[in-house]
Amino acid sequence: MSETGNGRPIPVGVLGAAGRMGSEVCRAVEAADGLDLVATVGSGDPIGAVADAGARVVVDFTTPQAVLDNVRWCIDRGIHAVVGTSGLDAGRLDQVRQRLAGHPEVGVFVAPNFALGAVLMMEFAERAARFFASAEVVELHHPNKLDAPSGTAVRTAELIGAARERAGLDPVPDATETALPGARGAEVAGVHVHSVRSAGLVAHQEVLFGAPGETLTVRHDSYDRASFMPGVLMAVRAVVRRPGLTVGLGSLLDA
Ligand SMILES: NC(=O)C1=CN([C@@H]2O[C@H](COP(=O)(O)OP(=O)(O)OC[C@H]3O[C@@H](n4cnc5c(N)ncnc54)[C@H](OP(=O)(O)O)[C@@H]3O)[C@@H](O)[C@H]2O)C=CC1
Numbered sequence: 001m002s003e004t005g006n007g008r009p010i011p012v013g014v015l016g017a018a019g020r021m022g023s024e025v026c027r028a029v030e031a032a033d034g035l036d037l038v039a040t041v042g043s044g045d046p047i048g049a050v051a052d053a054g055a056r057v058v059v060d061f062t063t064p065q066a067v068l069d070n071v072r073w074c075i076d077r078g079i080h081a082v083v084g085t086s087g088l089d090a091g092r093l094d095q096v097r098q099r100l101a102g103h104p105e106v107g108v109f110v111a112p113n114f115a116l117g118a119v120l121m122m123e124f125a126e127r128a129a130r131f132f133a134s135a136e137v138v139e140l141h142h143p144n145k146l147d148a149p150s151g152t153a154v155r156t157a158e159l160i161g162a163a164r165e166r167a168g169l170d171p172v173p174d175a176t177e178t179a180l181p182g183a184r185g186a187e188v189a190g191v192h193v194h195s196v197r198s199a200g201l202v203a204h205q206e207v208l209f210g211a212p213g214e215t216l217t218v219r220h221d222s223y224d225r226a227s228f229m230p231g232v233l234m235a236v237r238a239v240v241r242r243p244g245l246t247v248g249l250g251s252l253l254d255a
Pocket residue numbers: 015016017018019020021022041042043044061062063064066083084085086087111112113114115151228
């Protein structure tokens with residue numbers, strides 16, 4: 001099946017190919033109709049291999065430190081990018097937008113979480129936010145994760161914070177006067193975010209809402225990295241038809 005309209009499959013390169021996510025993405029691309037895995041790049045390899053191999057889309061699952069340079073490199077060479085790596089905060093996304101301005105034909109697709117259930121969990125949390133005085137996010141991950149809080153938790157807190165602001169809610173009630181450092185977690189957009197790291201976990205998040213007499217818990221669990229693959233493949237197929245920056249998988253689910 002042709003994904004490009006030219007009768008040929010989309011050539012795909014993967015950055016971070018030896019990592020937990022990168023290796024899963026390589027297997028998923030190889031097994032997917034209409035996609036062709038043409039280059040796999042690890043931390044010791046030259047990124048130029050993806051251009052040499054003719055990749056039209058690059059998937060990046062590297063590190064928060066490496067990702068921005070990788071994305072800029074792709075944009076400058078007219079290669080579309082699908083980015084799952086965390087660490088592209090609002091300021092860094094602005095830098096991506098600026099770079100794209102000089103390459104209007106290129107698409108960059110960034111999603112803090114490619115699991116469809118996690119996307120829905122964020123949407124449900126955003127919808128619930130205005131009805132509850134209290135909101136806290138607890139994210140739980142495997143102990144090899146480099147960043148805390150997770151990109152998903154930061155994005156969720158931002159969505160909740162914005163919804164609370166639109167609704168004119170007061171700050172979350174909290175009488176804490178003394179606390180050990182970190183006891184109340186990190187604060188993102190006025191929402192407390194707690195990070196748990198434990199062997200046995202993959203990627204999990206709970207959003208706890210509270211109002212007088214009731215609580216609502218919205219929870220998502222990724223038990224296996226296979227959970228991220230349908231979203232990654234969806235983004236790879238979409239990005240060739242979507243110039244500019246797209247953030248989040250939500251827009252694809254409604255298409
Ligand atoms: N959006 C989503 O749905 C998801 C996002 N993530 C995010 O993806 C990222 C990767 O996670 P994970 O796979 O668990 O991490 P890993 O550490 O398992 O993999 C990262 C890989 O990238 C390699 N690497 C580092 N720098 C470069 C570079 N400049 N070029 C090419 N390869 C490089 C590393 O090599 P080496 O080890 O030699 O340094 C490593 O093999 C994280 O930021 C994580 O938060 C994870 C899961 C889902």
